Amino acid sequence: MQSCGVSLAAAACAAARSLGSASSSGDEGKKMAAGKASETEEDFPTLTAEERDSLAGIDSSLFGFQKLHEDGARTKALLMKAVRCYDSLILKAEGKVDPELFCQLGHFNLLLEDYPKALSAYQRYYSLQSDYWKNAAFLYGLGMVYFHYNAFQWAIKAFQEVLYIDPGFSRAKEIHLRLGLMFKVNTDYESSLKHFQLALIDSNPCTLSKAESKHLFYLFECYKKYRASKEAYESLLQTEDLPAQVKATTLQQLGWMHHTVEQLGDRGSRDSYAIQCLQKSLEADPNSGQSWYFLGRCYSSIGKVQDAFMSYRQSIDKSEANADTWCSIGVLYQQQNQPMDALQAYICAVQLDHSHAAAWMDLGTLYESCNQPHDAIKCYINATRSKGCTNTAALTHRIKCLQVGGEKDFIEEATMQWLFGWVYSVSWIILFEENLTEVQRYLSNSNSEVFINGFPQVRQWSSFNCSMLR
Numbered sequence: 001m002q003s004c005g006v007s008l009a010a011a012a013c014a015a016a017r018s019l020g021s022a023s024s025s026g027d028e029g030k031k032m033a034a035g036k037a038s039e040t041e042e043d044f045p046t047l048t049a050e051e052r053d054s055l056a057g058i059d060s061s062l063f064g065f066q067k068l069h070e071d072g073a074r075t076k077a078l079l080m081k082a083v084r085c086y087d088s089l090i091l092k093a094e095g096k097v098d099p100e101l102f103c104q105l106g107h108f109n110l111l112l113e114d115y116p117k118a119l120s121a122y123q124r125y126y127s128l129q130s131d132y133w134k135n136a137a138f139l140y141g142l143g144m145v146y147f148h149y150n151a152f153q154w155a156i157k158a159f160q161e162v163l164y165i166d167p168g169f170s171r172a173k174e175i176h177l178r179l180g181l182m183f184k185v186n187t188d189y190e191s192s193l194k195h196f197q198l199a200l201i202d203s204n205p206c207t208l209s210k211a212e213s214k215h216l217f218y219l220f221e222c223y224k225k226y227r228a229s230k231e232a233y234e235s236l237l238q239t240e241d242l243p244a245q246v247k248a249t250t251l252q253q254l255g256w257m258h259h260t261v262e263q264l265g266d267r268g269s270r271d272s273y274a275i276q277c278l279q280k281s282l283e284a285d286p287n288s289g290q291s292w293y294f295l296g297r298c299y300s301s302i303g304k305v306q307d308a309f310m311s312y313r314q315s316i317d318k319s320e321a322n323a324d325t326w327c328s329i330g331v332l333y334q335q336q337n338q339p340m341d342a343l344q345a346y347i348c349a350v351q352l353d354h355s356h357a358a359a360w361m362d363l364g365t366l367y368e369s370c371n372q373p374h375d376a377i378k379c380y381i382n383a384t385r386s387k388g389c390t391n392t393a394a395l396t397h398r399i400k401c402l403q404v405g406g407e408k409d410f411i412e413e414a415t416m417q418w419l420f421g422w423v424y425s426v427s428w429i430i431l432f433e434e435n436l437t438e439v440q441r442y443l444s445n446s447n448s449e450v451f452i453n454g455f456p457q458v459r460q461w462s463s464f465n466c467s468m469l470r
Contacts (some may be wrong), residue, residue, distance in 0.1 A: 010449070025462040026208045051081075052080055054078060058079070058107060058108070059107045059137040059140030060106075060107045060110055060111075060138070060140050060144065061140065061171050062111060063111055063207075064174070065207065065334035066111055079108045079112055080112065082108055083105065083109060083112070083117075086101060086105045087105075089101075094388075099128035099129040100129075102121045102125040102128065103122070103135065103138050104140075105117075106119075106125060106141055110141050110144060110145060111119060115145050115148050115149065118141070119145045119149075122138065122141060125138060126138075126142070134357070136165055136166040137157075139157070139158045139161050140160045140162050140169070142158045143155045143159040143162065143178075145176070148356040152182040153184065155178070155182060156179060156182055156183075159175045159178065159179055160179075163175060170204070172198075172202060172204060173202035173204045173206050174184055174207060176199035176202065177196070177199045178193040179191075180192045180193075180194075180195035180199060196250065224264050226257065226261050226264055227263075227264075229257065230254065230257065230264065233257075233406070236250055244285065245284075245285060247281075248281045248282075248285035249281075249285075251277045251280050251281035251284065252277070252278065252291045254277045254295065255274040255275070255278040255281060255291075255294060255298075256274065257278070258271075258274040259274040259294070259301070271298055271301060271302050273297050274294075275295065278291055278295040279295070280294070287318050289314075289315045289316075289317075289318035289319025289325070290315075290319060292312070292314040292315035293310050293311070293322065293324060293325045295311045296308045296309075296312040296325070296328060297328060297411055299311055300328065300331075301321065308332055308432070309329075312328060312329050321352050323348075323350070323356045324349075324353070324356075324358075326345050326348040327346065327358050327359040327362060330343075330344075330349065330363075333345055334366055334369075342366055343363070346362055347363075347368065350382075356386065356388070357386035357388040357389040357390070360380070360382040360383035361379070361380065361383045361389075363377040364377075364379030367379060368402075369426075375401060377402050384396060384399075
C-alpha cells in the first residue's frame with residue numbers, strides 16, 4: 001500500500017489550484033485567486049528542494065524509529081517547520097484544501113508526539129477522503145494515536161483494517177504486538193496469544209524491546225502452558241543488558257509460578273527454586289512489596305515462620321496498603337494460635353479491601369474456632385458478595401449449617417463472650433452500640449457492675465470497627 005505522503009511543493013500546488021477555482025467568474029475573482037496563490041507560495045521560500053524531498057518520504061510508519069528527542073534534532077526541526085507551513089497553508093486556503101494535506105499533517109504531528117493535533121488532522125482527512133480505508137499509513141497512524149489514548153476499541157479496529165488491506169504492511173510486527181497487548185487487557189487471551197506469536201516470528205525491527213515478550217509468557221501461564229512459560233522466562237533472563245526492572249519482574253513471576261504450579265515438580269524442589277528466584281528478584285528490585293509478599297508466602301509454606309513474618313513486614317513497609325499481605329499475616333498468626341493478633345490482621349485486610357473474599361473467609365473461620373457462629377455467618381456472607389469468591393456454593397452450605405438450631409439470645413451471648421474474655425466480636429460491638437440500655441440492665445441484673453464501668457472500652461473498639469460487618 002502506498003504511503004499517503006505528498007511533497008510540500010505538491011501540497012502548495014494543490015492549494016493554489018483550489019484557490020484558483022474558488023471564484024465563480026470575472027477577472028476580479030481570478031486576480032484575487034492569483035493573489036492568494038502568490039501569497040501562499042511566498043510562505044515556502046525557507047524550505048529547500050532537499051527538505052521538500054525529505055518530507056515526501058515521511059509518514060506514520062516511521063513512528064518510534066525516529067529518535068527525535070535524542071539524536072534527531074535536525075529531523076525534528078524540519079518537521080516543526082513543515083507543520084507551521086502546512087498550518088499556514090490550510091489557514092490561507094479557507095477550507096479548500098486537498099485532503100492529503102491533512103493526512104500528511106497528521107503524520108508529522110504523530111512523529112512529533114503531538115497527539116491532539118495528530119488526531120485532529122487525521123479526523124479531518126477521514127471526513128474529507130471518501131476512500132480513506134485504502135490508505136494503510138493513515139489507518140496505522142490513527143491506530144497509534146488511539147492506542148496512546150487507550151481507546152482500545154478504535155485502535156483495534158484501525159490496526160485490523162491495516163492488516164486487512166495490506167497484509168504485508170512494513171510495520172505489521174508493531175501492530176501485532178499492540179493488538180496482543182490490547183486483547184490481553186480486554187482478557188481476550190486467545191486473540192492476544194495469537195498476535196503475540198505472530199509478532200514473535202516476525203523478523204522485522206521493532207520499537208518494543210525483547211523484554212516486552214514477558215506478556216507472551218504470562219499468556220502461556222493463562223493457557224496452563226507452564227513448561228513453555230518456564231523456558232521462555234529463563235530464556236529471557238539470559239538476555240544481555242536486561243533492564244533491572246524487567247529482570248526483577250521476570251524472576252518474580254518465575255518464582256511465584258514454581259510455588260503455585262504442581263506440574264513443575266515436587267513441592268520441596270519447587271519451593272526451593274521459588275525462594276531462589278524471589279531472592280534474586282529482590283536483589284534487582286529491593287523495593288518490590290509484591291516480591292516480599294510472595295517470599296513470605298513461600299517461607300510460610302515450608303514452616304519458616306520468623307522468615308515469613310520478616311518478609312511480610314518488608315512487604316508492608318514497601319507497599320502498606322496491601323490486603324493480601326495482611327490476610328496472610330492473619331493466617332500465620334492463626335496457625336500460631338494467636339487469635340487476637342489474627343483478628344487484627346484480618347480486620348486490616350478487609351479495611352483495605354472490603355471485597356477481599358479470602359480475608360472474610362479466614363475471619364469467619366477464626367470466629368467459628370472461637371465458637372462465635374453469628375459473626376462467622378456475617379463474614380461468610382460478605383465473602384459470598386465478593387466477585388473474587390471462588391467457592392460460593394460451599395460457603396452458602398456452611399452458612400445454612402451454622403444457622404441450624406435457631407437463633408440464640410444475642411444480648412446474653414454477647415455479654416457472656418465479653419465476661420469470659422473470648423475474641424472481641426465486631427458484630428457484638430455493634431449490638432452493644434444499638435442496645436446499650438438492655439446490655440446495662442442485663443449486666444446489672446447479673447451483679448456485674450464492674451463490667452458496666454468497663455463498657456467504654458467496648459465503645460472504643462466499636463469506633464474502630466463498627467462499620468466492618470454492616
